[in-house]
């Protein structure tokens with residue numbers, strides 16, 4: 001039996017990489033009876049979401065809203081740009097890129113995966129070589145994940161765009177920003193991204209169930225050239241609605257819209273630059289603690305970050321290793337004793353293998369601040385002590401130094 005019990009005596013903390021913590025203002029906005037869906041507040045509110053979503057994405061072009069999770073947005077992006085037999089190139093840095101490519105393959109799209117493993121960013125030289133070899137432009141789109149939530153690698157879309165431009169390759173550039181939007185800097189138009197998918201339950205702080213496909217004129221042209229498209233996934237009426245119901249292809253996801261409005265209000269009142277800066281600083285505090293925990297005589301016995309180069313690390317999620325089965329033991333102990341839930345490892349080992357219990361993730365996306373991150377790190381420190389997992393000392397102090405060095409806001 002543990003010495004600390006009754007975690008239900010306080011507020012539990014779900015520190016997984018999505019769904020993220022829901023702000024009270026979002027919860028309150030959703031706690032209401034169903035509104036009229038034909039007139040009134042809901043209609044003006046929905047119109048107001050469009051420019052604010054585009055501002056977060058860094059685009060002046062189009063957004064289609066879907067009543068779906070991120071997988072739905074993945075499928076929508078593919079359905080509006082490609083048809084069976086088309087070829088796509090997928091440079092992969094983790095499980096989510098592979099997942100998107102599997103969805104494309106299931107739609108009859110020819111997938112060329114360049115797998116960079118689970119701890120490396122794209123090697124753009126290899127992408128450049130492949131594009132240069134594609135003289136007849138068989139590749140119709142390049143699909144990439146900005147932050148791969150499984151590995152916590154962050155890839156460089158503006159560099160990928162530069163490589164495509166240098167090769168003079170006309171393929172569409174399509175980005176999955178489901179984990180990064182509203183956390184890590186992303187500039188859709190400035191970075192030359194043609195299609196971007198996102199969902200509401202990570203950096204956008206709203207319960208899962210609504211997702212987005214942002215697209216520009218080049219992507220709209222690809223859509224216009226398709227012979228047919230599923231009525232439901234077609235992005236055209238959603239992005240250019242004549243009637244309110246065309247936003248959603250049917251009944252609006254009423255409560256999600258109220259919640260999303262409140263979440264976007266939070267982002268815009270803080271300021272997007274500051275939102276990014278906050279995520280960067282909190283991530284640095286987490287990295288400082290993790291580095292300190294890892295400083296032991298035999299580092300193989302301790303905690304290790306999956307991504308060694310800080311410039312390639314996401315600011316929204318951190319994937320970590322512990323000797324198996326210590327990661328699973330730590331997660332269980334923290335959930336049962338402290339009311340703190342960490343993310344499972346994903347894509348770093350097969351789910352039915354012993355190694356699966358050697359990985360976990362910290363989510364630090366969306367509605368998080370310094371005291372929550374110090375609570376998260378304090379929790380992990382407590383679990384390491386309770387389970388006698390070897391770890392370096394001074395991790396909390398290292399994290400505190402990062403946060404204490406912050407400029408006043």
Ligand SMILES: *Cc1c(COP(=O)(O)O)cnc(C)c1O
Pocket residue numbers: 018069070071072096145147148149176177178179199208
């Ligand atoms: C969460 C996530 C997804 C899947 O989103 P769901 O809403 O779970 O379908 C896809 N890609 C990335 C990068 C993600 O983080």
